[in-house]
Amino acid sequence: MKPSPLTRRCTSCGDEHMVAVKRRWTGFGYEDDYECPSCHYKVALSQPGLVGLQILVWILGSSIFSWFWVIGNRFADFFDYGFVVFIWLIGAFSCLPEAWQLRSHRATGFIPTATSLDETDTTNPSDISQATSRVFSRFGALLMPVIAILAIIGILAIAALIGYVKDYVL
Ligand SMILES: [Zn+2]
Structure with a gap:
């Protein structure tokens, strides 16, 4: 897979043109290795x-x-509440630092690509997929959960419809 097309801000020197040089599979998903062209912060x-x-x-x-x-x-006691708080905290510690990392190295724009410079190519389909991948790189943190929720609602709706057809139509 190609690394992210986004450029990001360097927290070390403030340069806004950090680029992803490599995309790695971590076992849970992909990570992009970003490098700053000014100070070589990684x-x-x-x-x-x-x-x-x-x-x-x-x-x-x-x-x-x-x-x-x-x-x-109804019989929850002090330890039950403590346990629930503990579960929330474990989740927070596992995903909030990553979100914070993305936030502090905020996106500043896109790497200029060869196709966007070539004006004769503006209508070919690869531009659409490129545009889609750009939208996802930029707004993925919001889009992916929304799509996941819509997919869950879709699956539940289909299941409900199948149940309805089975019970009332057939
Ligand atoms: Zn830097």
Whole structure:
């Protein structure tokens, strides 16, 4: 896979043209290795879409867990509440530092590409896929969780429809 097309701000010298030189598979997702052209500062950043999904899973998972463990439990005591807080904190420590890293090395723009300079190529389909990948690089942290939620709603709607057809139509 190609590294992210985004340029990012260097936290070491303030240069706004840090570029991703390599994309690596970490076992959980892709990370981009960014390098600053001015001071050679290096940093590995998770894909924004992946971090967005982790935050979604953290909030949804912890909410469901909290519901079952204390809110729906009339006999919840001090230790149950402590345990739920602990679960929330574990999730926070696992995904918020990555989100913070992306935030502090904020995106500043896109690397100029050969195709965008070539004006005769503006209507070919690869530009559309390139545009899509740019939108995802830029807004992935918000888009991915939204798409995941829509997909879940879609699956539930289809399941409900199948159930409805089976019960009332057939
Ligand atoms: Zn720098």
